[in-house]
Amino acid sequence: MLKNYFTLALKVLGRRKFFTFISLFGISFTLMILMLVAAFWETEFGKNPPLSNKDKIVYGMRCEMWKEHYDTITKIDTQMIDKLMVFDTTITTETKGKSQSMSSPSLHLLRDKIGDVPFAVNRTIYSSRNTYDIFNKGKKLTFSTVYTDPQFWEIYDFKFLAGKPYYQSQFDNQEQVAVISRKACSEYFGISDNYQNAIGQTLPMDGKSWTIIGVLAEVDVSAGSVNSDVFIPYTNMPSYVLESKDFMGPFIAIYLADSPANRAKIKSELIAKSKVIPLPDPDMFEHLDLKPMTYHEQYARHLIYDESPERSLKLALSSFLVVMLLFFLLPTLNLINLNVSRIMERSSEIGVRKAFGAHSGNILFQFVFENIILTVIGGIIGFVLAYWLIDIINTTQFLENTKLSFSLPVFISSLLIILFFGILSGIIPAWRMSKLQIAKALNVNQL
């Protein structure tokens, strides 16, 4: 039976080549773009190293200090009552304004004031990115550098092409060691296959020379810090940064939860802690707000800024869904429109089948099946196109550091998308057709 339907479907497709082309064009392009979106989603939000712990981490990267100013207004009403002066004084305070300062936190705040947080099984503190110009045989290289603690390598599971990360003892002894990216290694040392050769060499930067102890594999996500060129123990930072008693500084902390559900607990612990920490200069600022956020929240915050990271995520997700829905809707409508017109051609065939005892369900199934075959063909073309486009996007670096890749989840979601698309665009015309009265269907002139 299915085999019959299949041959029939191919015959029908071959009969009207122009319509088949229009349908396939729409299907393959739509599915290509959906597959690209799926690949992008997988790269950015899938569990790939070095961000395998993506859904278990909480960022402590934002702190706000603020104070409200009050105006005291004294109003005195004077009235003569019974030849006596009566004063009626009202004092009202109203907020006049708010002065606030927002920044990333300092090491002092993160390490000494906040310290360990319940429910967090691990924690790393590292600096935001610094850049340094390095000259190599007359060529300028601008290297972005992150200063980290050794726990950085535990929470982020980088792949090492050669060497290893630095450990607690090297960190404590302020050893001038560095882990560099594959890109930095080939740009500065000119080594692009045997990375072991880079180990032990020195990199002059910031007036010091750093011994290379590790080379990292390429990172494919756009996330800032993990994409840096050079990683150095933060004990090598200037002492005025390390010893500053200010609450604002260039640092970021990441807290690792043992399960995604515990992230909320870490967040509320951090917020609770920030409320009881005494501020260094209460005249300047009276309140401290930490804004802990999850990976997805901080990602959404770059796209749609909102004061609350949770709301940022909601806004970004819902606008993404609306855009995708609209994008999906138009080609589907187009296909339905085409199918409705085309299916009329076959009313005589339906009439005959019905006259010989076929149920509406049989006919419905046949048409949906035909449409699924059409979408699968379109899907294969779309898949090839998407594969080709991903290659172009990666080689031209259209999305900068983000490298798209096909993986099993992408393939499976593409498959689901294809099936959904096929059923959706086939069911309405097929349903209308299967309802057709036999007499009416047979009455159409071109039999």
Added chain:
Amino acid sequence: MLKHIITLIWNKKQKNFLLFLEIFFSFMILFVVFGFVISNLRLYQTPLGFDTVNQWVAPLSIEEDMADSTETALMKTRLLNEISQMPYVESASFGCRRIPFRQSMWTTGTDDNGFELFTCILMGDEHFAKTRGINIIEGRWFTEDDKLAKYTPVVVSSKLIEESFKGRKYLDSLFVFDEDLGDFNRIVGVFDHYKYWGEFEEEWNATFVYMPSTSLKTILLNMKIAENAPPDLEEKINKRIIEISKFSDLTIWDLEQRRIENSKDTWTPMIALMAICGFLVINVALGLFGVLWYNISKRRAEIGLRRTMGATPGNITGQFISEVLLITLFAILVGLLFAVQFPLMEFFDTENINYYYAMAASAILILIVVFVCSVFPSSQAAKIHPALALHED
């Protein structure tokens, strides 16, 4: 005639409803995408107001509270002298830490002057305008003599004049700007533009406050480089700055490169959206063409009858095109009802005129696409010979 066409459309309402829906959604998607693109392109067209080519900037890590002020002041003077003396360096100056395309700012607002004054504060020395290529349209830029001025002079943008000083005498007058900048400041000049946030950003008004190059507040060394500078110049400048300043953590930024990188953040989604939209339009056009062609060829009998009754091929073409255009117009009209909510509710932070441009652009594009797609099938239909068409029945 019109009534007749409407009746024809109404009789096939089920089929036409799908067509209507498709055009309606196309209009809505085009409207949103065009709104985004048009508002960005209009911002892109406004002038930056400064040069980015051959402009190098180097932030020095001077911390206001830690530095020995005399020593730093001497160092800065020496640095400025020596760097501007170097070959291929056309001029050098010190400015505040706001590197263009970095989106950081200091704003201040006051009503102490008796009117609302809200502005972004920037700083520069006497060489800054020449180095960065800022265009003075009224008054003057700062000079060496301003060091002795009782009230720190400021130069403001024409946008600020428009916003706050319209109808007032501002040149050489004293105004309160910010308590950190002294009791009063004297406006000595006006420049045309300084859109330092980025090419796709709205221009904010700006006020340049004079800071002598010895000040601890200006930490950004700006250099204007000659066009024919040799490739090793940057390394030489880098070494000289490190040698004089003793700051080893130096990065020299090329403003042109920063401009390109900054704009890429807007160009990338714009190009991606336009590409997707282009595909959607082609897709809808092809679909429409197919559907119309098919539907019209189903109406051969009707065409044959009309031709026999004396209708010219022009009449037939006109009838089919106006049928489709009428549905399209109706769909666009409904779309406009929704689209008009955007400027009314101020959904996005953009000028309302951009929405109207977007409405017009998407309506015109859709009408053109529909027209082109209906002309061919309709004229094909009109060519049908009445005898042949009627023969089929």
